[in-house]
Amino acid sequence: MIEPDIFGVYRDYIFCLNSQDWPKLGQFVHDGVRYNGEPIGLSGYREMLERDFFEIPDLYFNVQLLISDPPYVACRLSFECSPKGKFLGLHVNGKRVSFTENGLAPIFETNS
Amino acid sequence: MIEPDIFGVYRDYIFCLNSQDWPKLGQFVHDGVRYNGEPIGLSGYREMLERDFFEIPDLYFNVQLLISDPPYVACRLSFECSPKGKFLGLHVNGKRVSFTENGLAPIFETNS
Numbered sequence: 001m002i003e004p005d006i007f008g009v010y011r012d013y014i015f016c017l018n019s020q021d022w023p024k025l026g027q028f029v030h031d032g033v034r035y036n037g038e039p040i041g042l043s044g045y046r047e048m049l050e051r052d053f054f055e056i057p058d059l060y061f062n063v064q065l066l067i068s069d070p071p072y073v074a075c076r077l078s079f080e081c082s083p084k085g086k087f088l089g090l091h092v093n094g095k096r097v098s099f100t101e102n103g104l105a106p107i108f109e110t111n112s
Numbered sequence: 113m114i115e116p117d118i119f120g121v122y123r124d125y126i127f128c129l130n131s132q133d134w135p136k137l138g139q140f141v142h143d144g145v146r147y148n149g150e151p152i153g154l155s156g157y158r159e160m161l162e163r164d165f166f167e168i169p170d171l172y173f174n175v176q177l178l179i180s181d182p183p184y185v186a187c188r189l190s191f192e193c194s195p196k197g198k199f200l201g202l203h204v205n206g207k208r209v210s211f212t213e214n215g216l217a218p219i220f221e222t223n224s
Contacts, residue, residue: 089201
């Protein structure tokens, strides 16, 4: 089922991340955002992303698959990047790594 | 959009995992299965699960959220368990941990 709007919003969100356009993050991420079940708020979410880009300078979110079951979207993101130090407990030290990650989140329209 | 069949198949798959009913795994997992992009085959998939249950004896897959955009399903699984040794690079040593994981997979009907 194609949902152009929900997909468009999600792609704009990924573009915002890849551009590290943090002032725009609030257009996509609600202040009640949770990460792995923990309420971290917009500021905590932004800090997490800024830390990710600091630790992985060439971080790039690549959308491999995007599906929608409103209000939810799910995506498979793929990464090819070079974390500076440790990554997932491994001493990567700038070596190139590839991995995928699945995301699942509700998307709601707001007037704000 | 409610898709009872696709959801039913997915829940039966999760029941198969939680029951560690490995002879039935082939009813749910295709031999061309990939894990994080790597082709590991049904036998590799089973070995991975058997290793998971060996390292985490009280492993239990709890479906927190399940959405469908045929032929795909996406789910958020939550876990509360006690890995015996290291887990994600951390020395857990039997302590109780909670985490969530998102999954995304195609479901196809077969006649086999």
